[in-house]
Amino acid sequence: MARTVGPSTYFDPATIGSLESATADLVRRRIDALGPAYRLFYERPLQIVRGAGVHLYDVEGEEYLDVYNNVASLGHSHPxxxxxxxxxAALLNTHTRYLHPAIVRYAEELLETFPADLGHVMFTCTGSEAGDLALRIAKAHTGGTGVVVTRNAYHGVTTEIAAISPSLGGLGSLPPWVRWVPAPDAFRVDHVAAGFDSLGEWFAAQVQDQIDDLAAHGVRFAAFVADSIFASDGVLPDPAGFLAPVRDVVARAGGVYLADEVQPGFGRTGDAMWGFQRHGTHDAPFVPDLVTIGKPMGNGMPIAATIVRPDVVEAFGRDMRYFNTFGGNAVSVAAAQAVLDVVREEHLQDNAATVGAAIQSMARELATRHPSIADVRGAGLFIGIEFTVPGTDKEPDEELTLVVVNGLRRRHVLIGTAGIDNNILKVRPPMVFSLHDAERFVSELDSTLTELEA
Amino acid sequence: MARTVGPSTYFDPATIGSLESATADLVRRRIDALGPAYRLFYERPLQIVRGAGVHLYDVEGEEYLDVYNNVASLGHSHPxxxxxxxxxAALLNTHTRYLHPAIVRYAEELLETFPADLGHVMFTCTGSEAGDLALRIAKAHTGGTGVVVTRNAYHGVTTEIAAISPSLGGLGSLPPWVRWVPAPDAFRVDHVAAGFDSLGEWFAAQVQDQIDDLAAHGVRFAAFVADSIFASDGVLPDPAGFLAPVRDVVARAGGVYLADEVQPGFGRTGDAMWGFQRHGTHDAPFVPDLVTIGKPMGNGMPIAATIVRPDVVEAFGRDMRYFNTFGGNAVSVAAAQAVLDVVREEHLQDNAATVGAAIQSMARELATRHPSIADVRGAGLFIGIEFTVPGTDKEPDEELTLVVVNGLRRRHVLIGTAGIDNNILKVRPPMVFSLHDAERFVSELDSTLTELEA
Incomplete structure (x- = not known):
């Protein structure tokens, strides 16, 4: 798992000697205190001390364009x-066992953004906790334990959620109650050759096969879990609607559909408030049984939530209860209310649609001049730019991608990768990204690629 | 599990008609939005809108003395x-994959409060996440899965941690890899009659029996997990030192000792910064392999951590890594640094010792006049006052305790219960509790009991 050679999007402690001495000293102290599980971004780590809008500033006062951080979705340090x-914080910060109107108002306004069937919201602090709670509810409701996820899924870091996240420990780490399906990757899957009319039908069949395999092994099916934009699988938004057939397969099998909206949610996909809505229509809306939300929910304040159909949570709520000391505390809720207000008032969903479309268009133009760009896809401000080795059959070019990430960092553009082969640039900036920011990003990407091709 | 008759420390929605209409309306909206898993404290819920120091204020401006909330350990809304x-928040709030001196400084200062063997700290958002991470590390390090906990343990709410928390789902909920031991309750356990020289020897033998039982069932032992003050088991601090023998048993069996300091930590026990330190001596310090901390760590801001011996986390850190998006973010760390500074500068550990001793002394005096008070025990500002039915062999008086809690609430004193029988008042106020506050609390308790006895 750990890369020991070649370029990386992470700092390699073995190269600490190449850092200037104050940085090296801080890195050494950090490793001593935080231990081996922590990593730093980029071959040369960044000491970021300030953020404003789409910009981060390092300790030298240098400005960086943030194309990575979807937590500060309203922009860093939004006033x-x-x-x-x-x-x-100056007034009150306490838990949910006292009555407080703010959490009720926020919960009501949040629920209004979901299909009416999703009637309850339960607050946690992190997306991992929200996913963990959702699975507890799903298992209690269905009486099953079996879970189906995608090949390189990432859903979080609790024991239970790490167990359904093959991107963390690999397929060998999956317990017997977890099955995986290949990602619904329109760039790589040939559904016609596989005998299916659509990518959605192909994907639903993969899930059905795994539900059947669980049954064959005596494991009762509980839930299908998917990030609605399949970020860790490589950013897979298209064709819109492809999740509809799998929704039906899951329902027929008696399981629940858990939509992980931690990454695509809160308007980022441009076409809707929630990523799953892209896969429904006005007449046939896509309605999950459970939804998890998180990252941008408090623009950096720790708050996340599980949204659930009342009938699905009824038994769990009555028998087990749920209390999370910091979940839904007054300060986190105040942050979340401000985020929801600003997303609406500043029309950030529309901005994501407009600027995202511009980035895709400009990146496709780049592709005509840089043959290593094999695919550009996305929804709103969640875009994947995939690199392959020209002249091959879509051979992923991980090395180029990692060199590009570090090259962009030198050009003061911060970005990361997606996909099991790390060959996809993950374009996921704050939602206040402007057309000017988009042009700067694409221009620097152009220069980076040109420099590498020279 | 759910009480349907008799007094309760929770609001019963069936009594909603007895609330005044604005409150009833807010409660109804809350139930509609948050669903059945949420509960409200007290037979008559409190709408708290402001907090300052040891006081909370409701929507009518009424002041309440807070004897319950250990999260706001520095006092509510500490400036x-x-x-x-x-x-x-106005400067920067981002994750730990950029270098930042504040997290390094805080980690170093925090680690200085622990025995030197505990060399690394890993940040999460909640005590549940910290416990979950600690168990992942323990299992990876030992190669085992078996966990031993106490009878009414509460360690958190993730799937994994709920599974080792019999206080949530009862003994019937424990999976095959979890074993329980009776709590080390000096008030109820007769270790001499059981053939042991000390409570500690008796407790260690209980744990050894369960480790043996795990082995007999082919389950390799991974960890013994205990709240160092056994809060949910009834607040059990004495006799100091009783945990030393079990520490040895755990080490000999090849497992790790995980000290849950979410409740007693940060000086609350008065005699030390961490609850486990009470069970060691200068010459033979008590050193766990893993420690979890949380609740008061950010005085309400969501931050928690796992502290670990470097050798215990080495393989997990290298192979699995760990990243928590909000864990150790810049704002939570700033709050935590302020808490650590204030605990030291305002000598809150000393205050906990002094005021806690005064409360115990006054409560023992009360016991001479109120025979239902059967035992008073505690360490610092973590005190249990146990009620039994006079004239019986320590029969727990749950009903009286719940009536007292609601009676104190009417007298504007906020408190909760502990113990499997809910017959112990859990005295756990902010650590800035003064002697004056202590006198007010004891006086109101006196009046409440006198009124009930009339």
Whole structure:
């Protein structure tokens, strides 16, 4: 798992001697205190001390364009969130076992953005906790334990959620109650050759096969879990609607559909507030049984949630209860309310649609001049730019991608990768990204590729 | 599990008609939005809108003395924490994959409060996440899965941690890899009659029996997990030192000792910064392999951590890594630094010792006049006051305890219960509790009991 040679998007402690001495000293102290599980971005780590809008600033005052951080979705240090947090922290910050109107108002406004069947929201602090709670509910409701996920899924880091995240420990780490299906990758899957009319029908058949395999091994099916934009599988939004058939397969098998919206949610996909909505229509809306949300929910304040159909949570809620000391605390809720307000008032979903479309268009133009760009895809401000080795049959070019990431970092553009082969640039900036920011990003990408091709 | 008759420390939705209409309306909206898993404290819920120091204020402006909340350990809305949060939120709030000196400084200062063997700290958002991570590490390190806990243990709410928390789902909920031992309850356990020289020897033998039982069933032992003050088992601090023998048993069996310090930590026990230190001596310090900390760590900001011996986390850190998006973010760390500073500068550990001793002394005096008070015990500002039915052989008086809790709430004193029988008042106020506050609490308890006895 750990890369020991070649380029990486992470700092290699073996190269600590190449850092200037103050940085090297801080890195050494950090390793001593935090231990071996922590990593730093980029071959040359960044000491970031300030953020504003789409910009991060290092300790030297150098400005960086942030194309990576979807947590600060409103932009770094958004004044509305900062003010809401400061005001509420000075007033009261306590738990949900006292009555407070703010959490009720926020819960109601949040639920209004979901299909009506999703009637309850339960607050946690992280997307991992939200996923863990959702699986507890799913298992209690169905009486089953079997879970189906995609090949390189990432859903979080609790024991239970790490167990359904093959991107962490590999396929060998999956317990007997977890099955995986290949990702619904329109760039790589030939559904016609496989005998299916659509990518959606092909994908649903993969899931059905795994549900059947669980049954054959005596494991009762509980849930299908998918990130609605399949970020860790490589950013897979198209064709819109492809998740509809799998929704039906899951329902017929008596399981629940858990939509992980931690990555695509809160308007990022441009066409809707939630990523799963892309896969429904006005007449046939896509309605999951459970949804998890997180990352941008508090623009950096730890808050996440599980949204659930009342009938699905009824027994669990009555028999087990759920209390999370910090979940839904007054300060996190104040931050979340500010985020929801700003997303609407600043029309960030529309901005994601407009600027995202512009980035895709400009990146496709780049592809005409840089043959290593094999595919550009995305929804709103969640875009994947896939690199392959020209002249091959879509051979993933991980090395080029990692060199590009570090090259962009030198050009003060911060970005990461997606996909099991790390050959996809993950374009996922704050949602206040402007057309000007988009042009800067694409221009620097162009220069980086040109330099590498020279 | 759910109480359907008699007094309760929770609001019963069936009594919603007895609330005044604005409150009833808010409660109804809350149930509609948050669903059946949420509960409200007290037979008559409190709408708390402001907090300052040891006081909470309801929507009518009424003041309440907080004897319950150990999260706001520095007092509600402590200005140092509020200022640190506001300042950092306006500057930068991002994750740990960029280099930042504040997290390194805080980690170093935090680790200085632990025995030197505990060399690394890993940040999460909640105590549940910290416990979950600690168990992942323990299992990876030992290669085992078996866990031993106490009868009414509570360690958190992720799937994995709920599985080792019999207080949530009862003994019937424990999976085959979990074993329980009776709590080391000096008030109820007769270790001499059981043939042991000390409570500690008796307790160690219980744990050894369960380790043996795991082995007999082919389950390799991984960890013994205990809240160092056994809060949910009834607040069990004495006699100091009783955990030393079990530490040896765990080590001999090849397992790790995980000290859950989410409740007693950060100086609350008065005699030390961490609850486990009470069970060691200067010459023979008590050193766990893993420690989890949380609740008061950010005075309400979501931050928690796992502290670990470097050799125990070495393989996990290298092979699995760990990243928690909000864990150790800049704002939570700023809050945590302020908390650590204030605990030291305001000598809150000493205050906990002094005021806690005064409460115990006054409560023992009360016991001479109120025979239902059968035992008073505690360490610092973590005290249990146990009620039994006079004239019986220590029969727990749950009903009286619940009536007292609601009676104190009417007298504007907020408190909860502990113990499997809910017959122990859990005295766990902010650590800035003064002697005056202590006198007010004991006086109101006196009046409540006198009124009930009339």
């Amino acid at each position: 509305r969130v900062t003010a809401a947090v400061a005001e509420q | 140092r924490v509020t200022a640190a949060v506001a300042e950092q």
